[in-house]
Amino acid sequence: MKTEVIEKDDQYVLNHCTKYLARESRDARHDFGQYPPGDDRAAICEAWRFPVVDAHWDGVSAASSYPYNDVTFVHDGRRTTPSSVAVLGTFGPLHSPVPLRPLAFAGEPTGFWAVTxxxxxxxxxTYKFAVDGAYxxxxxxxQRAVLDNGEPWSRFFTDAxxxxxxxSRAERDLLGRLVRHLLPFRLDENRRFIRGVYESLDRAGRDEEFPLAYQLDDEVGTVxxxxxxxxxxxxxxxxxYHTCLKIIGEILRSRFGGLDPETAPPEMFADLYRQMETEKVDGWDYSRYGSPRYFLLLLRRHAMTGAFVHPKHGGNSGAAGWMYLESRFRxxxxxxxxxxxxxxxxxxxxxTDYRG
Structure with a gap:
């Protein structure tokens, strides 16, 4: 599998990275609990944007470009001034690191290195940088992933x-039931519409209408x-999420005679939501999570966004959420x-103007 390098000019890369990386402050202003103490990433604004995952344009057509992303790896070498930087990852041959090149602005070196x-x-x-030969x-x-051998690697994922x-599988199943009762597709009429959007097409039609989409479900990819x-x-x-899904699963099992919450009736979820709204949930362990209402609001925000977001973000599978709005507002x-x-x-x- 050969790695295809895409030529991007220095201005493109700098436009995507300097807003976040070129700040002088080392204060941990961007740590909201996701970093361990002393982690340098806590000082970086929106560090999750790296590597940069962008739309691909092959110069031919949007249709032929659509299946791909341009992924730009950026290394900040302003402090250490390396003599060489490369990236090695599962997106290409592991025995062939891809070299990054130094970036310049107005003819002056910036200290940043990049490759797309x-x-x-x-x-x-998963991937690692090779900085002066050291991985x-x-x-x-x-994003980090620990491989089977216990070795940590950096991780990224592309659109869709x-x-x-x-x-986990159990968490996804329970989350699916939870969001299903928050979305407008839970009504029988609307559920039939969502199913009909996908099932009315033959296989070739599905590939054309819903590129990169998987089988639609009642949550249209929200999970x-x-x-x-x-x-x-x-x-x-x-x-x-991990804490509240565990608490909710325990509550539903206790209320449903120890059975799997996946099979619990809709009324049980409706009762749970009403109690979460009032911060008074029978069986809720407040020592583990103090505000069930806060989690409910968080879940609602994520569920509604996921149902109607651009499909490249993983939700609104096959644009079914948009088709629902298209059919309802006339x-x-x-x-x-x-x-x-x-x-x-x-x-x-x-x-014909927009390229994703």
């Missing part, structure tokens, strides 16, 4: 990734969206008031 490679969407990869973790990227990263959100942008909320002539396809590139939409 093309990576298919829907994938998860090190990416000191900026908060459906590989579970943050939650997958939350999984990716917690893996990257909102790692600081990971403990909230004018007097029965034309849609939510023509989302006008704003998106092929193959999801028909805009």
């Amino acid at each position: 490679v093309r990576v298919p969407k829907g994938q998860v990869h 090190v973790l990416d000191p900026v990227n908060p 990734c459906t590989v579970p990263l943050s939650f 997958n969206y939350i999984d990716k959100l917690i893996a990257r942008q909102e790692q600081h909320n990971a403990d909230d 004018d007097a002539r029965d034309a849609t008031l939510f023509d989302w396809r006008r704003a998106l590139e092929s193959p999801l939409g028909h805009n």
